[in-house]
Amino acid sequence: MKQISVVIVGGGLCGLMAAVVLQRQGLEVTVLDKGKGVGGRLASRRLRHGEAVGCFDFGAQYFxxxxxxxxxxxxxWLNAGxxxxWAEGMGTETGAIRSQGVKLYRGEPSNRSLAQYLAQDLRVVNQERVNSFHWQDDVWQVHCDSGQVYQGDRLVVTAPLPQTLDLFETSAIKLPDYAHQTLEAVTYxxxxxxxxxxxxxxxxxxxxxxxxxxxxxAWMACSTKKGISPQGYGVTVQAGPEFSRHHLETDAAQVIQLMTEAAQPWLGSAVLDSHLHLWRYSHPQNPxxxxxxxxDFPGPVYFGGDAFHGGKVEGAALSxxxxxxxxxxxxAKG
Ligand SMILES: Cc1cc2nc3c(=O)[nH]c(=O)nc-3n(C[C@H](O)[C@H](O)[C@H](O)COP(=O)(O)OP(=O)(O)OC[C@H]3O[C@@H](n4cnc5c(N)ncnc54)[C@H](O)[C@@H]3O)c2cc1C
Known part of the structure; x- marks a missing residue:
């Protein structure tokens, strides 16, 4: 029997979960991601200043x-370490507790580690930005900025939906109206x-x-108390959607200054180094x-990710x- 090949666009949690299951069942799976590493919004980074090394989860905080x-x-994953x-509930600045009694998980040693664990036996090509798709001779041709073309019998696209729709438009593939309207309705x-x-x-x-x-x-997390930064003190500070939308075009240095000032009551320390990241599509508002x-648009294609199944890390995985x-x-049905 011909081995079925699947090309998955996106090495975030949705793409990786699909890839692990499909590969276990003997399919030939290739995951393409434009990022330097896997994980997408399950993202972690280090900052270094002299002896101090801070580790930060700068995308998803917990799940x-x-x-x-x-x-x-x-x-x-708990058994695999x-x-x-992380906690069973999280406080607010007014002293109330949200999600009291609910287990809130994190990756160990940091959130990206979970993505790296899932990707370890997969064929993942990083820094491979997909720019278009073509359905030709009953096979998907997936074209990348690098000039590489990957072929698949099935296509799975897990990028945030506005990016996915752009890819289909660039590919001159017209989705049926109901599909286009469904995907376009989700805003981030x-x-x-x-x-x-x-x-x-x-x-x-x-x-x-x-x-x-x-x-x-909207949120602050202390990496040290979270247990992900044994060699340095650090916090991750997240701005609210109104602030973020208002400052999309503002100079990064000014955004850092405004956010640092607003976080001051919880810092209690001098800042040694900082890094700002803009997630243009952080959370779907209406998954x-x-x-x-x-x-079949025109070949078999799946659209997945946290825009489906209720959103967030869990929704992305279930998708x-x-x-x-x-x-x-x-x-199996042939
Ligand atoms: C700041 C922040 C805080 C969050 N906090 C929480 C939280 O506390 N709890 C929670 O449950 N969720 C949280 N989330 C949401 C959670 O991170 C996401 O729901 C989840 O990680 C989405 O996974 P995904 O696989 O659907 O998408 P992604 O992780 O975005 O994966 C999509 C991948 O597609 C790749 N891609 C896109 N376009 C292309 C292209 N053209 N070519 C190749 N690759 C491409 C991207 O590089 C990316 O890796 C947070 C998100 C952010 C940004």
Whole structure:
């Protein structure tokens, strides 16, 4: 029997979960990602200043596992030592507790490690930006900026939906109206995420995460109390959607200054170094209830990611798993 090949655009959690399941079932899977490493919005970085080295999760902060299917995966990851329970609830600046009694997980040693663990046996090509697709002779041709062309019997696209729609437009593939309208309906908030390497421990209370008023800042996390930064003190500061949208074109140095000033009550220390990242598509505001979208447009293609299945890390993972299941079932049915 001919081995079925699948090209997956995006090495975030959705793409990686789909890839792991499909490869285990003997399919030939290639994951393409424009980033330097895997993980997408499961993103971690280091900042160094002299002896001090801070580690920061500057995308997703933690995740929940409420669906039994996802929980089973998380339990495997706990056993493998690639995730930990960070806390069971997180405080707000007014003293209230959100998600009280709910396990909030993080990657170990940091969130990107989970993506690296999933990718370890996969064929992942990083720094490979896809620019167009063509369905030719019953095979998807996936063209990249590098000049490489990857071929697949099935295509899975997990980029944020505005980027996905741009790719199809560039490819001159007209999606059916219902598909285009479904994908176009999902809108995303931008989010500035600022990593600050500190001289002294921060004032963020235990267990190291703090929900703020929402604007200009929505959230702060102390990397040290979170347990991801043993060699340096640091905080991750996230701006709210209004602030982020308002400052999309503002000079980065000014955004850093404004966010650092707003975070001052919780810093308690001089800042040794900083790094600002803009997530243009941080969270879908109105994720779709369905786990993915599938169609012959004109060849078999799946649209997945956190725009589906309720959003967030758990939604992205479940979307990837649902895509893999549907694809395998469709092959079994011939
Ligand atoms: C600041 C921030 C905080 C968050 N906090 C939380 C949280 O606390 N809890 C929670 O559950 N969720 C949180 N989230 C959301 C969570 O990170 C996402 O829901 C989840 O990681 C999305 O996974 P994904 O696979 O759908 O998409 P992504 O992780 O975005 O993966 C998509 C991948 O596609 C790649 N890509 C895009 N276009 C191309 C192209 N043309 N060619 C090749 N590759 C391409 C990208 O590089 C990316 O790696 C947060 C997100 C942000 C930004």
């Amino acid at each position: 929940k596992a409420q669906d039994p299917l996802f929980l089973a995966w998380v339990e495997d 690639v995730v930990k329970v 908030d931008p989010c500035f995420s600022l990593s600050l390497l500190l001289e002294q421990p921060s004032l963020v209370p235990d267990p190291g995460g703090l929900w703020l008023s929402g604007e200009p800042l 779709l209830d369905q786990p993915f979208l599938f169609g 990837g798993l649902a895509i893999a299941e549907h694809l395998l079932n469709s092959l």
